[in-house]
Amino acid sequence: MVIPCSGIGKVHGLIGREATYRVTDGLAYDKTATLCLALLVKGDPEAVEAVQRHRCITIDGCAKACAQKNVEMSGGRVAKAIQVAEAFRNFRGARPGTATALTEDGWKISEAIAQSVHCEAAELLGVEGTVR
Amino acid sequence: MNADATKVGIISCSGEALAGGTISRLATRRVLELLRPDRTVTLCLPLFLAGNEGERNFARTHPTITVDGCEKQCAKWGTETHSGPVSIALVVPEILGHAAEGCIRSTKALTQDDTEAVWAVAERIAAAVDTVLASATSAGAESTPVGAGKAQCACSSPLPGASLSIGGKTVEIPGLPLIFAHFAERAAKADGSPAAALLALVRIYHPVPPAEQDAYKDALLAEYQRFAGMQAAK
Known part of the structure; x- marks a missing residue:
């Protein structure tokens, strides 16, 4: 499971969200999925079961780490916790856009995170090279 | 209610798994940036669990509107359970009906359907904000002049006019x-x-x-x- 935070105040939240779609709808569409973080907040049984049954990669936009914490509070297994801000280190001076829309720089950062998640997912699945 | 009592809180479900969540998120952003920039604030829904006491008090210190992307109404449930009562609860499919069916999750290639859906939901949220503010004013809440405050959320700012x-x-x-x-x-x-x-x-x-x-x-x-x-x- 790839689970981004629901960050709505900063561009970081949108970058994580789009990186998730890049993985679950593209790079590894047949090996990964996402779910609504709000469902975990609600305690939805299916969502709770999903994070408990599958290894999770969380993508958080800020240090409050809502995605990671909510998965952990639901008894889920966070195999990798990614912070969007970390990815910015490789894009110094980038102007990524806003919480509403990404610029070209923002899409590049999102793609870098997606590639990282893709590699991590392949490693977790133990079938490196088979995740497209 | 605090000094920001006449700022309405908008909590979007932002549901990552469905297009309705993306619409709820973008429509909320549009209200914050454009439609009612001086009258609204927001908070990430999961912060009710992951955040501190101040964040959990959000709906007790602001009249709050929730915007949910599906009938499960996670934003309404989460807000009322972990924070405080909700003034108005909006649900995207109830606003859009079948118009939401052609929408997509990613903002990378938004279609005309997506664009229209976001406008329609944003306009409904703005109307709900006006209703809540009118109610707060008639109840004697302290009024904040439009333009007096520009803080909508952690980093939001109104769009250029x-x-x-x-x-x-x-x-x-x-x-x-x-x-x-x-x-x-x-x-x-x-x-x-x-x-x-x-x-x-x-x-x-x-x-x-x-x-x-x-x-x-x-x-x-x-x-x-x-x-x-x-x-x-x-």
Whole structure:
């Protein structure tokens, strides 16, 4: 499971969200999925079961780490916790856009995170090279 | 209620797994940035669990509207369970009906359906904000002058606007270029006077005194023609 935070105040939240779609709808569409973080907040049984049954990669936009914490509070297994801000280190001076829309720089950062998640997912699945 | 009592909190479910979540998120952003920038604030829903006491008090210190992307209403449930009562609960499919079916999750390739859906939901949220504010005012809540505060959320700021000369006064209309872009998308479907249609659209976002409607029409039409000319030249 790839689970981004629901960050709505900063561009970081949108970058994580789009990186998730890049993985679950593209790079590894047949090996990964996402779910609504709000469902975990609600305690939805299916969502709770999903994070408990599958290894999770969380993508958080800020240090409050809502995605990671909510998965952990639901008894889920966070195999990798990614912070969007970390990815910015490789894009110094980038102007990524806003919480509403990404610029070209923002899409590049999102793609870098997606590639990282893709590699991590392949490693977790133990079938490196088979995740497209 | 604190000094921000007349700022309405908007909590979007932002559901990552479905298009309705993306619409709820984008529509909420549009209200924060454009429609009611001085009257609204937001918070990430999961912070009710992951955050501190101040964040969990959000709905006890602001009249709150929730915007959910599906009938599970996680934002409403989460807000009422972990924070405080909700004034109005909106659900995207109830607003859009079947119009939401063609929408997508990613913002990378938003379609015309997505764009229209976001506008429709944003306008409904703005109307709900007005209802809540009217109720708060009639209940004697302290009023904050429009424009007195610019804080909507951690890093949000209103969209750039435009200044028009109307009846000898300079009037600032936040987000006017975006409103014009939206009008241009709708113009092909519109019948009747473009100036009247333009005024009707701007009035959703900006108060227009009845006595100044004709002056607004003239100024808006002239500014829109200038905007359209610039767009055509790009």
